[in-house]
Amino acid sequence: ELLKPVGAAEYVKRGAIPWKMQQGELLIALAEVTEANVLWCKKHFGDKIRFACTSPFDIRRAVENHFAKELEMRSRLSLWRRAPEASARDTFMPSQKMTLQYLCLLCLLGIVAFPIQTALAFVALCHIAYGLTMIFKASLFASGATCPTQWEWKEKLQSLNDQTLPIYTILIPMYRETESMSGMFKAIAALDYPASRLDVKLVLESDDLETLQAAYALKPFYHFDIIRVPAGTPRTKPRACNYALQFARGELVTVYDADDRPDKLQLKKAVAAFRALPPDVVCLQARLNYYNANDNLLTRFFSLEYSILFHFMLYGLERLGIPIPLGGTSNHISLTNLR
Numbered sequence: 001e002l003l004k005p006v007g008a009a010e011y012v013k014r015g016a017i018p019w020k021m022q023q024g025e026l027l028i029a030l031a032e033v034t035e036a037n038v039l040w041c042k043k044h045f046g047d048k049i050r051f052a053c054t055s056p057f058d059i060r061r062a063v064e065n066h067f068a069k070e071l072e073m074r075s076r077l078s079l080w081r082r083a084p085e086a087s088a089r090d091t092f093m094p095s096q097k098m099t100l101q102y103l104c105l106l107c108l109l110g111i112v113a114f115p116i117q118t119a120l121a122f123v124a125l126c127h128i129a130y131g132l133t134m135i136f137k138a139s140l141f142a143s144g145a146t147c148p149t150q151w152e153w154k155e156k157l158q159s160l161n162d163q164t165l166p167i168y169t170i171l172i173p174m175y176r177e178t179e180s181m182s183g184m185f186k187a188i189a190a191l192d193y194p195a196s197r198l199d200v201k202l203v204l205e206s207d208d209l210e211t212l213q214a215a216y217a218l219k220p221f222y223h224f225d226i227i228r229v230p231a232g233t234p235r236t237k238p239r240a241c242n243y244a245l246q247f248a249r250g251e252l253v254t255v256y257d258a259d260d261r262p263d264k265l266q267l268k269k270a271v272a273a274f275r276a277l278p279p280d281v282v283c284l285q286a287r288l289n290y291y292n293a294n295d296n297l298l299t300r301f302f303s304l305e306y307s308i309l310f311h312f313m314l315y316g317l318e319r320l321g322i323p324i325p326l327g328g329t330s331n332h333i334s335l336t337n338l339r
Contacts (some may be wrong), residue, residue, distance in 0.1 A: 002026065005044050008067035012247050014040055015059050025049060031056040060225065060247055072230040075242035141308070144316030156272040157265065165197050168267050169250030169335065172258060173203040173240040178214040180258035185218055187260060193267045198223040203244040205229050237328065245338075254332045261291055262330060270332035282337040286330035287311070 002018035003011075011017045015031030028041050030051045041049055064071070080087040092100070110118035172184060188200060202220070204211050206228040215226055227244045241255060252270065256262060263269075263286075270284055287310040293303035317324050 003066055008063050008071055009246055011063050012060060013249075015056050016041055017059055017062050018045060019052060022050070027052055029054045029059060029062070031059050057225070063247075064228065068230045071243060071246055072232050074246065075229075075239050076232065076234075078242075137313070140316030140320070141312050142316070143319045144312035144314065147315035147319060151273070153265070153269060153272070156276060157268055160268055160272060162194050162197075165194060165268075165271060166251035167197050167199055167249055168193060168271075169199040169201065169248040169253040171201050171203055171241050171244050171248075171253065171255045173237050173244070173255070174211055174258045175205055175208055175235075175240075176211060177258040178211050181211070181214045181218060184256075184258050184260070185220070187256075187262060190264050191262065191267055192264045195221065195223050199249045200224045201227050201244045201247065203227045203229060203240045205231070205235065205240070207231055245335075248335060250335055252332060253335045253338065255329055257329045260329055262286070266330065267332075274332075274334070282334045283326070284332040285314070285324070285326055286332070288327055288330060 002020070014037055016037055017029050019027045019029045021027070026045050026049045028045065028049055028051055030037060030041070031054060033051060033053065038051075041051075077089075080089045084090065107118070107122075110121075170188065172188075174180070174184075188198075191198075200220075200223055202215055202224060204215065204226060212226070212228070220226070225247065227247060229240045229243045232239070245253070252274070254267070254270070266286055270286075273284055274281070289306045289310070290299055290303045292299050294300070314324055
């Protein structure tokens with residue numbers, strides 16, 4: 001009953017949550033006593049309040065325990081409820097379904113009435129589509145090859161002051177990846193960014209006990225949070241990230257995979273780039289590649305594919321004004337704009 005006046009996100013943001021009634025006064029658990037937090041509490045709960053100091057961890061766990069179902073549902077359905085046309089929950093619109101049905105019927109009639117001609121037409125269409133794709137990719141590559149590919153980072157990084165760096169949220173979704181845990185901890189520790197300005201979320205499924213135990217065994221530092229995603233479907237990385245995002249405290253946010261080894265200056269470079277670029281730039285994508293490129297022929301092919309994509313093709317897409325696809329990791333985003 002006491003929790004009803006405010007939503008879960010506000011409790012996490014403020015680090016405060018109503019606890020219990022005691023001798024006619026409302027006792028509020030508070031992680032940080034500041035004038036702004038006290039005023040916020042009085043605004044929502046009146047003047048008959050007292051405070052009990054606790055940790056941000058306890059606030060977050062209390063929110064998770066009481067709002068788990070609501071937060072999990074929001075992580076899956078909030079976009080669909082707010083803007084269904086932008087959501088992939090409904091794969092096809094009614095008009096698209098009807099068009100596909102007519103095309104399938106037309107093909108079926110063609111196969112029955114004119115089998116040879118239909119087969120020839122189908123093969124011809126495939127060749128035309130393939131040829132146009134190759135021409136398009138070649139033009140992208142040529143366009144991207146003429147773009148400048150390097151910034152002068154030294155001066156931009158020197159202008160940064162550790163005291164004024166924004167809080168950076170790092171989401172690390174993991175599922176049954178205990179073998180990657182220690183390497184991931186080392187990679188985060190190697191980042192050249194003040195630990196006090198990091199908000200690292202290990203995003204684990206609540207029933208993945210093996211990975212949870214491995215995380216606790218490594219005794220993560222104070223800037224690590226372990227977020228337990230409630231059971232639900234679909235069990236996907238986007239759902240896990242959406243759930244954890246509701247507990248994010250940072251001004252900027254990025255996603256790392258468990259086996260990522262980011263450049264130690266990546267976060268500072270992202271901050272410097274955001275400050276140098278126009279305000280309408282809300283997302284930066286880091287170049288990705290394989291650190292085991294020389295292991296065998298397969299890893300060399302993978303590395304070659306990534307090099308072509310991140311050094312040429314994406315620049316071509318940007319130059320031609322075509323929407324840029326994002327990889328699953330190392331995208332740096334303004335949290336306010338993302339929300």
